[in-house]
Amino acid sequence: MPDLEIELICKQIRRHIVRMVYEAKSGHIGGSMSAVEIMTVLYSEFLNHDSERPDWPDRDRFIMSKGHATPVQYAVLSQFGYILEDELKTFRQLGTRLQGHSVLGKPPGVENSAGSLGMGLSFGLGQRLGLHLKGSAANVFVLMGDGEHNEGQIWEAAMAASHHQVSNLIALIDLNGIQNDDFTEKTLNTNSLADKYRAFGWQVRDGINGHDVTSVREAFVWAQSMATDGPVALQFNTVKGKGVSFMENNPAFHGAPPNDDQFEQAMIELS
Amino acid sequence: MSNTPDEAATREALGPGLLKAADRSEIVVVDADLGKSTTARLIADQYPERFITFGIAEQNMASAAAGIATTGFTVVASTFAVFAEHAFDQWRMSVAQPNLDVKLFASHGGVSTGEDGASAQSVEDIGVFSSLVNFTVCVPADVVEADAMVAAAVDNYGPWYVRLGRAKVPTIYTNGSSFKVGQADTLREGEDVSIIACGLMVDRALQAAELLSKDGIQARVINMSTIRPLDTSALFKAASETGAIVVAEEHLVHSGLGALCAQALASENPVPMEFVGIQNRYGESGKWFEILELLGLTVEGISDAARRALSRK
Structure with missing residues (x-):
């Protein structure tokens, strides 16, 4: 898919994210915005899926x-045919x-x-x-946050994946630098996650610009070429709240909704 | 089971039971470095690809078991009961909420683990796993029933927790077990008082009934080997026909079988109840039968409780 087209989809997904959290008056914007390009490139070009046969x-x-980054997940599922766009309005409402x-x-x-947090890699x-x-040689992609790596279970899974030389398992690290209360380096400094995964025996690529479609695509191509021999991790440098100036790199927008003015401003920036 | 032993630990049923199940079902067995002790590792020789060890990492084992289950296998996990509790949120989030087909066989349940002391003794595991939506919770009375439970767990969809024991306990079902999930088994008829028990307390309940009969008290003995879903029809029948109930279990009284029976009876037919179990404390080191003695989980403990219940009718 042309980069320009993917970038347009990403912008549309960001608008959905902001609107969903604004209308629900709760939800996690920041860590959704940081993962938009990762998920959009994945679903557009790499994930072998069929919305008509979700149980295939x-x-x-x-x-x-x-799992708090559901706004980006639902917006992506809407974009790729799993749900109608209209259903996004029901986010966090009774009966949804x-x-x-x-x-x-x-x-x-x-x-x-x-x-x-911390269970997805094991799953x-x-x-x-x-x-x-x-x-089956089907791939499994696991998206994790950097703050999430505070959880010890991830390292149990990292050890086991390497021990069993699990192929076609690709970990995606959304390194946005912020967790619930504050910046990760102030809360619990995870230092170099890439080095830790290497030490556990994974093939790792880090320093990927997680908001540049070309870089993200190249990383997935590399990961799929390496994953037949064992587990692979991609560490994406991302910006929490990416796409809305006052949300970017701002811990306040981990789990708080925008007010009316902020919503209007955000939609202008994302138009 | 063939060659029924006079006494055996319920954990001894797991490995052989899984071998039989593997012949007819697509099962995968996962382990956290206790496969020899739980006997689950028996399957590894014949089906090496279906035995996966995760090392001493119960959280990873629980969530990975759930992941395996999504690909169409029935997954059997085994560890010690206390270490099963170690991964409570993984059982909740990865297995119970999505209602996946994972069976957790937890050996070394209760205080009859013995010499290893309090840290190795699960006094709360039945309460812990009974608190999870979608989980079936069972405790076999002997090795024959345990064998039947392994088969039933594999053949019925959904998450199960089965507590197995380390101590060699007398075999009750010498003529075989007709275990059906959710169905209590009345082992002895009686009209004066009902003793409801699970696990190794079932044999002690039978002995208590014998003791009571010498004083002319006819006690009904019910093996409530499925804790959840509770067989409320057997429970309500016992309440209405005998009018007094004793619950005997190797578990904290405030969160186990007794508490669940009391809750069910409170709104249906409250009758005098007495509870033989562990009273808000942990165990300690000692021979398994010495610890049961220390905690009052004895034949006399049950018969005394029956007399108290009777006196309140």
């Missing part, structure tokens, strides 16, 4: 480990399929339940092990 056994899996945090199968296309690892036993 041989499909690639996308695991949302940072679009809960605040990911729930497996709601809607179809959501492959795991999340919200408690994806298990899926790859199961797919391997079934004779």
